[in-house]
Amino acid sequence: MTFFYIIHMKKQLIFFILVFSLLLMSIELRSGEDCQEYITIEDLQYFLPERWCGKKIDSLLMPETSELVKIPDSLTFEDYRIYLLPETKAALNEMSEAAKKDSVFLIVDSGFRSKSFQKRIIKERMLSGEPYEKVINYVAPPGYSQHHTGRAVDFVPSVALFANSETYRWLKENAAGYGFVETYGEDTTGLIPWESWHWYLEPAGDNH
Numbered sequence: 526m527t528f529f530y531i532i533h534m535k536k537q538l539i540f541f542i543l544v545f546s547l548l549l550m551s552i553e554l555r556s557g558e559d560c561q562e563y564i565t566i567e568d569l570q571y572f573l574p575e576r577w578c579g580k581k582i583d584s585l586l587m588p589e590t591s592e593l594v595k596i597p598d599s600l601t602f603e604d605y606r607i608y609l610l611p612e613t614k615a616a617l618n619e620m621s622e623a624a625k626k627d628s629v630f631l632i633v634d635s636g637f638r639s640k641s642f643q644k645r646i647i648k649e650r651m652l653s654g655e656p657y658e659k660v661i662n663y664v665a666p667p668g669y670s671q672h673h674t675g676r677a678v679d680f681v682p683s684v685a686l687f688a689n690s691e692t693y694r695w696l697k698e699n700a701a702g703y704g705f706v707e708t709y710g711e712d713t714t715g716l717i718p719w720e721s722w723h724w725y726l727e728p729a730g731d732n733h
């Protein structure tokens with residue numbers, strides 16, 4: 526009787542191990558990056574986290590350098606030279622004039638960024654000792670940043686604290702009127718980092 530009981534137990538155990546391994550495999554398959562998109566840094570391929578999958582910026586939306594215009598020094602942080610599409614510059618100018626009337630001063634510390642610049646940011650962070658998996662959590666992969674379009678701006682200070690600022694409150698209330706949207710808003714799931722300082726001028730006719 527005991528013997529049969531042990532055999533029975535073993536069968537149960539084997540069955541349990543089998544189900545458990547299948548479960549692990551399916552979790553592995555799901556988290557094992559369904560995303561096959563990758564970037565290349567120093568000839569090495571780095572796969573992208575799921576959240577960037579399918580979000581590559583259409584190259585048609587990436588302007589030539591000659592199409593970009595410099596924004597006024599009065600709107601830039603320190604002596605940064607910041608370039609945007611003419612329509613982004615115009616919308617930003619108009620919005621900053623309106624903000625001034627409410628005693629809010631919009632200062633930009635990033636506008637157009639090329640793919641190679643974006644790659645350099647990642648490379649530098651990695652050289653300073655941060656693992657790729659960490660860097661890619663807060664730096665967009667080259668080819669995936671809205672800054673490639675000349676339509677995105679980062680307001681000062683471009684850090685988490687911005688969400689508590691009067692400037693942010695003003696933008697939440699007024700930016701839409703000038704065509705700007707907050708791309709990476711407060712995400713309650715915590716999957717996408719909140720970038721309250723990053724605003725994007727939607728192309729005309731884009732209603733979403």
Ligand SMILES: [Zn+2]
Pocket residue numbers: 635672677678679722723724
């Ligand atoms: Zn940004």
